[in-house]
Amino acid sequence: DGGITQSPKYLFRKEGQNVTLSCEQNLNHDAMYWYRQDPGQGLRLIYYSQIVNDFQKGDIAEGYSVSREKKESFPLTVTSAQKNPTAFYLCASSGPTGSSYNEQFFGPGTRLTVL
């Protein structure tokens, strides 16, 4: 099956800890994205990557870091510098960069709770 997966589904973190959220896609998509969603809110872009070994900050990058060493993978690390990390995190991917067709495919999400 082609698709985009995220793990874990639920994650609990103690204050002061870094945690890494996994995102993998087998759609051969160039671009990948991380969004944060708070209750009753829309999606806010954290980081995005249009090509391997390159990524850009989104609107709320502070306290987060990413890497893009492989086309299929785009892990997100929530660092201790992120003061309010409890949220629902969504990863997405989309097709060839520069294409006017920009449908994004989403993973099932990871719900992060800080204890």
Next chain:
Amino acid sequence: SQQGEEDPQALSIQEGENATMNCSYKTSINNLQWYRQNSGRGLVHLILIRSNEREKHSGRLRVTLDTSKKSSSLLITASRAADTASYFCATDAWDRDDKIIFGKGTRLHILP
């Protein structure tokens, strides 16, 4: 930065009725998309309409786009219980690389 704003924020209708949601945006766009999100899940792409299109259909979905008013509407006809979800509009533009900007969504509840 919020580009799309959906209206209403929440909508409850009887099963079988039509549901209409609206989206307004601020700057020129290339495409406008609608997505659905079931509670606690990822988003699912419903339909994309390009800036040079005015109306598009997909099954029970009808989307219109008025670029002069910077607005779009999503109509779901003959609603079903399974349509209960949040619906988001999202826009992209040539000067925003591959980024798309989502609105806050409309929560639709279909009453039995």
